[in-house]
Amino acid sequence: MAKVTIDRIRKSYGKENVLNDLSLEIADGDIFFLLGASGCGKSTLLRILAGLLEPDAGHISFDGEKIDDLPPEKRQSAMVFQNYALWPHMTVRENVAFALRCAGKKRAEIDERVREVLSGVQLESLADRRIGALSGGQQQRVALARALAVKPKLLLLDEPLSNLDARLRETMRGEIRAICRREKLTALYVTHDRQEAFSIGDKVAWMDHGVILQEGTPTQLYYQPVNCACAEFFGDVNFLAGRRTGQNWETPFGAFALAGGAPDAEVAMIRPEMIHLVDENMGFAVRVVDVIFLGENQLLRVETEKGGVSLTIRRCGGVIPRVGDRLTVNFEAGQLLAMAK
């Protein structure tokens, strides 16, 4: 494991700038998540870290030591590829052992380590299978085991769960987190799935157009996004048009206390689960326009009686309202955030 410093990395393909002086620091032992829409440059950054791509400018260092000139095979940054890139002409065991053999390890040592990581991902019994004979989930675990076998300084994960079905994805999330903790790995995990980032990540960075726009803990990114795009990316959100007057946000259906935000803010946001049903006179009146049943919770689309502003409310449990019902709701204190567009 290592502390990773990415210093003003720049990369362009022809006229298109994919990475614009991107800088980032990953603390020793952290699971760092890089999120962004597809095409925002996150996979490019990963490949640059692995040495598979050369940046146009900028530096990368592990524990303060520059590794810019190291070829991929000397970087000790094991990658879990999006489509796994398992070698189809080798067995599971051979796939996992290949890197150790390249490193010139002794046979007994290789056998021992392979057994260790394969049992870690519960694949010991399939060690002699060919890759083609494995299911998607099993292949994903082989890819992970292959990367873990070399005890890398940095583990790179490129959307490793995107090819799995929803249930398997959830199981694997837990496993990856547990393994990273157990092996005390520094990991950079690239994905566009916010659930993955929230459930495993120590730190999350949101990337757009080749720059990092916000970096912090999952809760920071969820509740205090820097702009509307970021707020929308990380979950359902209500944007309220209005005007700032002192510490309040004025809307057609009333004025509400702001939790914070820039003085020149153009819009205020609140998450659907931060709007609660309250007793009459404790809030403002809305009419239910649509009810979306999602299982563990429901989304209510409502319209305020005053001003006809549309809002989305998330509710857990209780009686499910019906379309046309009149309700009284209010924002949870300290959750309304003003922000730039």
Add this chain to the structure above:
Amino acid sequence: MKLRRLAQYLLAMLAAAFFILFLLLPVGGVVVHGCDARLLAEVFCNPVYVNALIHSLAIALTTTLLVAVITLPLAFWYDRYRFPGRDAVNLAMFLPMILPPFVGAIGFQQLLGYYGVVNSILAKCGMARIDFLAGSGSFWSICVIEALHLYPIFYLNIVTSFGNIDPNLEDAAANLGISPCRRFFSITLPLLRPGILAGGALVLIWSFTELGTPLMFNYTAVTPVQIFNGLTELESNPVPFALVAVTLAVSLALYLISRRLLAGGGAVAGKGNSVRTLETLPGLRRYVPTVAFSLLTLLAILPHLVLILIAFSRVYYRSVLPHGFTLAHFQEALSNALVLPSIGNSLRYSLIAMAIAMAIGVLTSLVSTRWRLKGGALTDFLAMTPLAVPGIVVAFGYLSMSVRFRWASAFNAVENPLILLSIAYAVRRIPYVVRAVSSGLEQTPVELEEAARNFGASPWRAFSRITLPLIFANMLVGGLFAFSFSMLEVSDSLILAQKSEFFPITRALYELSQILGSGNSIAAAFGVWTMLFLGATLGVATTLLGRKIGAVFKL
């Protein structure tokens, strides 16, 4: 990384240098020599030459049309239906590839000659003999023989194209209420265009420049034969230079037009996850494809079956089957001074050719599909042009190059054609190797090699342990095709091997067939040896590789 790039460029330049030296330079030399106004005027004004050009084109068009008509329904059946013996008859479609057409010509003449098999049957039935081979008979015979030799190339292309069509596309049309017939012509056929164009162009060029078959029929009214016959008096009559230039121009034009049309296709539909389920035709109709496939194969091998009979026959004249059998011809063939050395020569030339073709072919594939170097497309184009350059042109070019340049006299074909003939064989087989290897590389994600680098393998180790094993089967297909086509090569062999001690098999066969009396029988016996040998090679190849062979014959 920079160093690696440099090495890649150096290797790419090596491949390009090979093509410039052994393709552009010799061929260019002939063209420069041939593009003489006086010579060209002679070609286009002298009715003998004009006639030959027209005949050559007519043979090419007729052959291609025949091939298309024979092959399309078979490919369609193979793609759609389950029928008895489906895999076996499909495999049998490759048989003609190991049957040298100009050897088959001997069998064909026995079959259709005035005193041959068919006429003997007619005579037995009390009907008059028909002279099939007189007049336009030999024209049609040549077309049929070439069609029966070349249909596998077309078939492979069409079957691959069929396989690339997402069945959902036709299902969607059916779902919208479009009739099966309309569906085939407005959906399926346009999607088959790449296969038809690629296969069609290859067959067209091949039959346009075929030397061996017309030569065996003594059919001199075609351009390739005129070039061959003109070789001996080049000093006094340099018209063959112009004939070669014109042949090349026509072939190149055919090639470029089809490539152009191919590129303009645009409508390459991505294949979804859906796999076509084969249907079974009801009742006796399910035997129709089996019978059709078998009939075609039988027709294709019939001349060669007759050839086998000739090889074993004591007397084979005015009868359906030979009068008496003997092994004498085989003995005679083996004891003929030409035969054993020619086998050794052919093996030597073809093995060297295979090695060269594989080395340059793999290099070219890497340059164009993997390394993505600037100018890589040019190397790929250079590697593909031999498809448009007839063997007779290449051979001719080498001959004049070795005379013209001092440095080239080192491999003077007259003294010893080993190097030049091997290279000539190789150059024209490189496209097949490139296509086979490129398709393997395309099916092997780059990430597999990158993953190896990522896990500590050096560039060479990543290539040799990951990519190489994964494309090995494709390399082998390309190599084996290069080898067996070299063994059957006619044009280069007839032109470049001039002293009898350097004759390859094909040249020796030609010489044997010219011996009066027992010549045909001895040539037939020798031909049988050759077929057995090649059959074994390709049999191994097809069992090893199955459908991968389809990737080889593409533009």
